Amino acid sequence: MDILHLLFNAVTVIFIATTMFTAGLGATISALWGVFADFPLLLLALLGNLAVIPLLGWGLADLLGLPTASFIALVLVASSPGGPFGAKLAMVQNGDVVAGAAMQVLLAAIGSLTFGPTVNGILTAAKVGGGVSLDVAALVRTVAILQLVPFGVGLLLRHNAPQAARSWHPTAIKVSNVTFLIVLVGMLLGNWRDVVALVGSLALLAGFVLAGAAFAIGTLLATGPTVRRTTMGSVAAVRNVGPALAAVGIAFAGEPAILGALAAVLLSGLVAALPIAAFLSRGRGSLNTHATR
Known part of the structure; x- marks a missing residue:
């Protein structure tokens, strides 16, 4: 079982790194600058992911009357933006992968700093659970190593060796797709007892509603064409499991x-x-088109 756990962790790391590397290969510095120079987009994304969605998680947990464990879990997830699955969902929907990957890394980095205070504030106000103390430096290092570095390497390769980047891009996408499926299957097989145990409770409904509402919030609180707006929805819908798991452990x-x-x-x-994301992909152009805009 320990070996399977180690293998699953290794595949997860490969999935995250490959997905970010793939996004970097499909990006250009000018396109990336266009995302970060869009201050309304940045401000709206930060507002939605760091404030609106955590408050939504709290309100949803309170409205559904979740038991303590599920209440805490929902707040942890809602307060942790920048999940690496966000970039993958941008690819699935043939969205603006550059904007999605850039925003995901930014949110993950900032979220590493805001996660603890946000969770503390909500749980204290709701009078649920105790204080949350985390190693912020370790969280930031994790984001840098697994997300920022692979994205930067792909971006530099695209800038300095565009031919090589174009030739590597299809292979990188295939590796990302295969490891994505393995991670999904692994999550289901590894946690099916926990999920089944909660059937009949409102925890599953809460997670479903939170993700759907977060998708809508991320889309509404965005600027630019529809493709970019729905990509921001993907990024908002998928939260970062790393800080949440660290909080549970510590x-x-x-x-x-x-x-x-x-x-x-x-x-x-x-x-x-x-x-x-799959529904949005219908009728859209190829991934490469949106990735290089």
Whole structure:
């Protein structure tokens, strides 16, 4: 079981790094600058992901009357933006991959700093759980190593050796797709007992509704063409599991009930977000077209 766990972690790392590397290969510096120079887009994305969605998670948990473990899990997920699946969903919907990947990395980096205070504030105000203390430096390093570095390497390769980048791009996409499927299957097989145990509770519904609502919020709080706006929706819908898992391990002593609820919320969120992205891909051009705009 330990070997399978290690293999799953290794495949997950490959998936994250390859997905970000693929996004970098499809980007250009001018296109990237166009994203970061769009200050309204940045401000709206930060507002939605760092404030609106965490508050939505709190409100949803309170409205549904979730038990303590599920309440905490939903707040942890809602307060942690920048999940690497966001860039993958941008690819699935043939969206603006450059904008999606850039925003995802930015949100993951900033979210590493805001996660602890946000969760603390919500759980304290809701009088649920205890304080959350995290190693912020470790979270930032993780984001840099797994997301920022592969994206930067792909971007530099595209800038300095465009022919090589174009030839590597299809292979990188295939590796990203295969590892994506393996990670999904691994999540389902590894957590099916936790998910089944919560059938009949409202935790699965809460994760599903949170992801769908976050997709809508990310799309509405964005600027630019529809392709870019729905890409921001993808990024908002998929939250970053790293800080949430760290919080469970450090602040809640690896409480199994919270871990189970966390897995259920994350999986039900993907069940909501994936069909939306697949539906949006219909009638859109190739991935390369949107990735290089």
